[in-house]
């Protein structure tokens with residue numbers, strides 16, 4: 001049994017002992033924790049977790065299995081998975097595979113029987129923690145930050161278009177810039193009747209113009225938004241020209257491209273029950289979140305931007321709208337998956353924004 005023992009060594013000097021669910025190592029990453037009780041398949045396939053070792057705080061993982069429907073990307077990009085108990089006997093009508101099948105298929109280094117509560121306390125206390133999944137308890141992580149080219153590793157290289165199955169009378173076409181997009185974003189737009197074209201993260205303004213879209217979405221994605229500095233002038237041009245929705249990394253990129261600032265949160269927001277207040281309606285929504293950085297509200301030019309949403313727990317910026325241009329952005333995940341659909345209305349608002357802008361252009 002001793003050869004089933006594996007270690008998670010941390011940049012804090014701590015060593016946690018667990019058992020291998022799938023042994024492939026060593027593997028390093030930024031340590032993050034997700035507090036969702038369900039949605040492990042969506043979490044594992046969300047490209048925003050690239051270069052990160054994800055700890056699930058809910059103790060039972062794998063209990064409803066893995067299906068063919070809930071992939072958020074074609075494959076997982078996370079560096080490792082840390083859990084307490086992997087359920088070997090899933091039960092759900094859509095389940096096709098076990099958690100073990102999944103980690104084996106995609107070769108995700110996975111340790112179980114780890115005290116995930118103790119680990120989460122270390123991450124919460126220390127803030128920025130890096131970890132290594134290894135067979136040697138004296139083998140500590142050398143990694144100090146997520147790769148600054150990580151978006152390039154997860155973005156598509158060739159654009160593709162998804163025609164609507166039931167085109168609506170509005171016939172809206174939307175370009176999604178892929179910084180590591182979750183499939184639920186394009187699926188939601190498609191379900192709303194849009195033609196969706198997904199383009200690589202470094203697509204130029206001219207290339208986007210040649211597609212004649214009605215609107216652009218800047219997707220979620222991994223890493224520090226400031227690492228994409230070279231794209232800010234292009235993103236400013238794009239967002240000044242087209243109705244735009246930014247989601248998570250996309251939200252941060254819009255703020256930076258327009259002269260705002262972002263900062264690192266002490267230990268991030270990752271889970272399915274983060275309360276967010278819509279400052280325009282005064283309503284509070286339970287949202288799905290996965291981010292380590294936030295936009296600094298004081299950095300936004302007040303003549304141009306209004307903070308539209310804040311996090312109820314720590315008052316951080318969760319959304320912004322431009323005063324005169326059709327640009328809106330949210331830090332949380334309105335597409336959910338995993339998590340509640342409470343903030344789905346963001347997509348409806350975006351559709352309205354596109355239609356109004358299109359109508360104004362036609363009447364001009």
Ligand SMILES: NC(=O)CC[C@H](N)C(=O)O
Nearest residue numbers: 220221248249291292293
């Ligand atoms: N889900 C995301 O888009 C994450 C954005 C960014 N990588 C962050 O951690 O803040």
